[in-house]
Amino acid sequence: MSTDIELGAETRIPLTRERVLRTAVDLADQGGIEALSMRKLAQALDVVPMALYRHVANKEELLNGLIDVVVDEIDPPLEGADWKTAVRARILSARQALLRHPWASRVMESRTVPTPTVLAYMDSMIGMFRAGGFSIDLTHHAMHTMGSRLMGFAQELFNDSGDADQEMEAEFYEAMAAMYPSIYELYLTVVHDDSTTVGPGCDDQFEFEFALDLVLDGLEKLKDRHA
Amino acid sequence: MSTDIELGAETRIPLTRERVLRTAVDLADQGGIEALSMRKLAQALDVVPMALYRHVANKEELLNGLIDVVVDEIDPPLEGADWKTAVRARILSARQALLRHPWASRVMESRTVPTPTVLAYMDSMIGMFRAGGFSIDLTHHAMHTMGSRLMGFAQELFNDSGDADQEMEAEFYEAMAAMYPSIYELYLTVVHDDSTTVGPGCDDQFEFEFALDLVLDGLEKLKDRHA
């Protein structure tokens, strides 16, 4: 028994920056970014809070590390594909990473300077446009146009996902009918589509790709016009 | 003297929700959202922290109030204009509001449920598309496509603005030349444009309108195709 405990204590895996970051990502994934404190993180690692500071400079730096973890999950560019296919695939991969870690976009926005990892991602993105024949100027415009889509999220204003039980939600929208008629009208069609065979109502994935393709098509037309 | 002080004390304007919100906006404008605490806000209002709780339920509700203040600064829809002109003008007005209060977009993103004020804004926006002849489905797509642009910001990844002295910035980019060649290449043309007569290098306003017009043109083509 006591041997087991001692063994357990002795075999305790040492703290590393990577282990700290991984645990922090887990905590944020489970409880949201506001549930991630240095103290809770330390507790999850079975360590005293100050121990973390041997591996990350401070909480700011920890958050930067979290962003890097997420960005590292984005697939590298497709080899041998045309620019549009490659950009599209990469952005959809970024979106998947962001969907896995819903807190990440907000953390990214709160940073003032990009980390080297983020810079490398952007650099590679720029390179993909350039390799596809975009002029520097048009690449510049394209990067701005992509905006947050570049990082794989598109500011879903409604955040349909999750906890709200369907009935409450229906009630909520019903109550809005008089006050916000346009929202209600739109909601009705979404619900209708949902209850028939057409599809899952508001398909976030589809909406994202719809917007993405619109922008990409527009950029392509511009590119060809100036080629 | 003492009369003055007493008079000052007696004439002290009473706390109101509106005064609390206005002061909070000022604080956030000056020091960033992280400089806004209930305690500092109370201090700025020359009042004890707990006094605020007579006028806002808690900090969450205060933040919701701040968003409403910003959204209320957005101009109402243009009367008698075509949908595209009207949407364009409204979104640019939203952008101006967001530029006046740079903390606002991050606060908006941190909210889980939209306030009635935000809902009313979205409702009115939907109504503008509908009045312009968009089908419900296309309106639905359009709202998703606009994404964060709807609220007037477009996730400027680089946040050029401000404090960095030009020299440091140049040095910074120079140092990146080897590591991030594409960023560097882009930076060079921006700097070049800047030092000649072409314009102010990276004109955020232009970039924003470029992206906005691209999306709007794409939507218009879709609309006409299905009309």
Place this chain on the structure above:
DNA sequence: GAGACTACGTGTACGGCGTACACTTGTCAA
């Protein structure tokens, strides 16, 4: 071995935060 050096985890403490709860104070109707 002995002692020093190093890397890593600990313990204590401080100031700031949001806010619960019980209190005084000022105002006005009856």
Place this chain on the structure above:
DNA sequence: TTGACAAGTGTACGCCGTACACGTAGTCTC
């Protein structure tokens, strides 16, 4: 005059990030 009600106060609690001084165990040199 009273007494009810609204508005501001004071105290206190538990959370946060983190500075700083302290152990403690492993490694390297003599």
